[in-house]
Amino acid sequence: xxHSAHFYLGVPDQIxxxxxxxxIRKIFNSKVVGHNIKFDLHFVTRFLEDDSxxxxxxxxxxxxxxxxxxxxALDKLSDALLGHKMLSFKDTVKKxxxxxxxxxxxxxxxxxxxxxxxxxxxxxxxxxLELQSATHLIDEAKEVEFPFIKTLLTMxxxxxxxxxxxxxxxxxxxxxxxxxxTTSIYELAGSEFNINSTKQLGxxxxxxxxxxxxxKTKTGYSTDEKVLSGLLDAHEIIPKLLEYREVYKLYxxxxxxxxxxxxxxxxxxxxxxxxxxGTATGRLSSKNPNLQNIPTRTPIGAKIRQAxxxxxxxxxxxxxYSQIELRLxxxxxxxxxxVNAFKNDKDIHLQTAVVLxxxxxxxxxxxxxxxxxxxxxxxxxxxxxxDTLGITTKEAKEIIEKYFESFPTVKSYFRSIVDSSKxxxxxxxxxxxxxxxxxxxxxPMFRAAYERESVNSVFQGSxxxxxxxxxxxxxxxxxxxxxxAKMLLQIHDELIFxxxxxxxxxxxxxxRDIMDTIMELNVPLKASLNIGDNWSELK
DNA sequence: TGTGATAGCTCG
DNA sequence: GTACGAGCTATCACAC
Numbered sequence: 001x002x003h004s005a006h007f008y009l010g011v012p013d014q015i016x017x018x019x020x021x022x023x024i025r026k027i028f029n030s031k032v033v034g035h036n037i038k039f040d041l042h043f044v045t046r047f048l049e050d051d052s053x054x055x056x057x058x059x060x061x062x063x064x065x066x067x068x069x070x071x072x073a074l075d076k077l078s079d080a081l082l083g084h085k086m087l088s089f090k091d092t093v094k095k096x097x098x099x100x101x102x103x104x105x106x107x108x109x110x111x112x113x114x115x116x117x118x119x120x121x122x123x124x125x126x127x128x129l130e131l132q133s134a135t136h137l138i139d140e141a142k143e144v145e146f147p148f149i150k151t152l153l154t155m156x157x158x159x160x161x162x163x164x165x166x167x168x169x170x171x172x173x174x175x176x177x178x179x180x181x182t183t184s185i186y187e188l189a190g191s192e193f194n195i196n197s198t199k200q201l202g203x204x205x206x207x208x209x210x211x212x213x214x215x216k217t218k219t220g221y222s223t224d225e226k227v228l229s230g231l232l233d234a235h236e237i238i239p240k241l242l243e244y245r246e247v248y249k250l251y252x253x254x255x256x257x258x259x260x261x262x263x264x265x266x267x268x269x270x271x272x273x274x275x276x277x278g279t280a281t282g283r284l285s286s287k288n289p290n291l292q293n294i295p296t297r298t299p300i301g302a303k304i305r306q307a308x309x310x311x312x313x314x315x316x317x318x319x320x321y322s323q324i325e326l327r328l329x330x331x332x333x334x335x336x337x338x339v340n341a342f343k344n345d346k347d348i349h350l351q352t353a354v355v356l357x358x359x360x361x362x363x364x365x366x367x368x369x370x371x372x373x374x375x376x377x378x379x380x381x382x383x384x385x386x387d388t389l390g391i392t393t394k395e396a397k398e399i400i401e402k403y404f405e406s407f408p409t410v411k412s413y414f415r416s417i418v419d420s421s422k423x424x425x426x427x428x429x430x431x432x433x434x435x436x437x438x439x440x441x442x443x444p445m446f447r448a449a450y451e452r453e454s455v456n457s458v459f460q461g462s463x464x465x466x467x468x469x470x471x472x473x474x475x476x477x478x479x480x481x482x483x484x485a486k487m488l489l490q491i492h493d494e495l496i497f498x499x500x501x502x503x504x505x506x507x508x509x510x511x512r513d514i515m516d517t518i519m520e521l522n523v524p525l526k527a528s529l530n531i532g533d534n535w536s537e538l539k
Numbered sequence: 540t541g542t543g544a545t546a547g548c549t550c551g
Numbered sequence: 552g553t554a555c556g557a558g559c560t561a562t563c564a565c566a567c
Contacts, residue, residue, distance in 0.1 A: 194561095194562080196560090196561055196562070197561080197562060197563085198545090198546055198547075198561095198562080199546095199562075199563075200562095217545080217546065218545075218546090219544095219545070219546085219563090222546085222547095223546085223547085224546075224547060224548085225547080225548080245547080245548080246548090248560095248561095249547085249548055249549070249560085250549095252559085252560055252561080253548075253549070253558095253559055253560060254549085257559085257560095275557095278556095278557070278558095279556060279557065280556080281555080281556060281557095283551085283556060283557075284557090285556085285557050285558070286557085286558080287557095287558060287559090288558095289558090289559085290549085290550085290557080290558045290559070292549095292550060292551075292557075292558085293548090293549040293550035293551085293557080293558065293559085294549080294550070295549060295550075296549090296550075297549085297550085301549080325551095374554085374555095375554060376554095377554085377555070378554035378555040378556095379553095379554060379555075380553090380554045380555095381553050381554070382553085383552090383553050383554095384553060384554050385554085387553095388554085445552060445553085448552090448553075449552095449553090452553090452554065452555070453555070453556095455555090456554085456555040456556075457555080457556090459555090460551095460555065460556060464556095491550075491551065492550085492551045492556085492557095493551065494551085540566100540567080541565105541566085541567080542564105542565090542566085542567105543563105543564095543565090543566105544562105544563090544564085544565105545561100545562085545563085545564105546560105546561090546562085546563105547559105547560090547561090548558105548559085548560085549557100549558085549559085550556105550557080550558095551555100551556080551557090
């Protein structure tokens with residue numbers, strides 16, 4: 001018996017599982033609109049043991065395309081746009097019960113309302129887009145976003161294999177390290193306290209030990225990594241605390257939860273949920289667990305990636321877009337220096353350093369130029385740049401001025417984004433997705449933030465468009481040619497696949513070519529291929 | 540016992 | 552006040 005069939009004292013006869021299956025098949029043979037239909041498809045495809053169901057449309061995605069800032073929950077949209085308060089899940093399902101325990105008549109009302117409101121909203125959104133003469137967004141939905149639902153569904157269902165015994169060993173090591181650090185910290189502090197409590201830690205550091213107070217938070221002393229690093233030489237306890245923080249983070253956020261999930265899973269594979277409407281810019285987000293923020297920047301952190309492995313006889317493939325946002329900056333601004341640097345496959349940060357500081361100093365100042373390049377895309381100001389580089393605000397200001405003098409086309413292009421954003425109230429990506437900003441009702445501080453967000457959204461959002469197109473194309477190729485390859489993860493500018501070891505090279509190059517040629521811009525796109533037995537080897 | 544705010548950390 | 556976009560864990564205060 002399928003576990004969601006209703007079961008309670010005096011439950012009426014229900015249709016057979018076979019009848020339920022054929023009814024669902026019939027429904028999916030016509031045009032099905034869902035609200036977050038990927039969620040439902042997980043259950044339905046498992047129940048039917050059939051992944052070939054067709055997705056027609058999703059009202060949640062339309063709501064997000066219309067305004068990526070708005071609330072997307074069905075009940076909220078119903079209330080706001082249709083003036084109809086929906087039956088709440090909480091009221092329908094009594095405390096401690098499941099949906100299977102809900103009386104059929106109530107369950108039917110709840111489910112029917114869900115379907116009815118979804119259809120209402122779908123039609124409303126189509127009208128809305130017509131009225132706003134934004135029918136191109138309907139096309140974008142049909143051609144890109146709706147097909148993308150199944151691309152993501154396939155990835156989520158596959159999951160990625162975890163090496164449980166590796167994580168077990170790592171867990172033991174980390175627990176021992178934490179125990180040792182805890183003892184040292186108590187000794188150096190002169191008392192026992194909760195190291196994870198910023199409140200208690202603040203008292204120890206700044207009152208008991210009388211260390212110099214650097215920064216305050218809303219509620220007390222700041223003890224973040226920057227503050228602690230500034231106190232490195234002030235007391236022996238500081239390096240211990242920094243190490244404790246790093247290791248405890250790995251333990252509590254990664255090792256323990258991932259191990260638990262892998263143990264719960266039959267094939268030792270863990271499955272994230274990608275949220276297609278998860279950001280205002282068009283990027284994905286990933287949750288339960290988030291597999292887009294697995295550590296990589298420190299050696300001990302990067303060890304976590306060793307736990308993500310290819311199955312027996314298989315390899316993992318990683319393909320990442322190189323400098324995709326800066327390439328988009330070159331594409332949009334058409335700045336000669338940037339365009340030529342990318343056309344000739346030059347080191348973009350070094351080229352920037354040459355322009356800013358001259359040939360002689362370029363090599364040693366490359367990393368400054370790199371910070372400037374990234375900062376640009378974020379709408380950086382002199383304050384933050386000086387903080388990041390450890391220079392004075394004045395020097396930072398000069399570097400920024402020098403940049404805009406040297407790249408006047410970039411300056412005027414940024415200006416045009418901001419002007420148009422203020423005039424129209426939104427900015428657009430490559431695929432014409434919009435992000436709205438309410439300048440009218442904003443304080444000067446918010447307006448400045450909107451200007452930065454406008455600039456950033458064009459690049460971040462367009463990069464998201466490109467990789468989305470690539471993912472759909474690769475998914476299509478894998479299906480059509482019945483390739484023995486699984487797309488597993490997307491980490492914003494990077495895709496991870498699992499394939500048969502002997503095919504890794506060929507398939508990797510095939511996918512990389514698709515990514516390189518997914519769209520013709522004013523500069524070439526470039527993706528890099530890596531092959532390995534675990535995720536830590538893909539760099 | 541549950542919830543929301545805060546601080547802090549991870550990633551691109 | 553001052554760099555963009557996310558999600559997770561732990562603590563703490565407060566309500567039930």
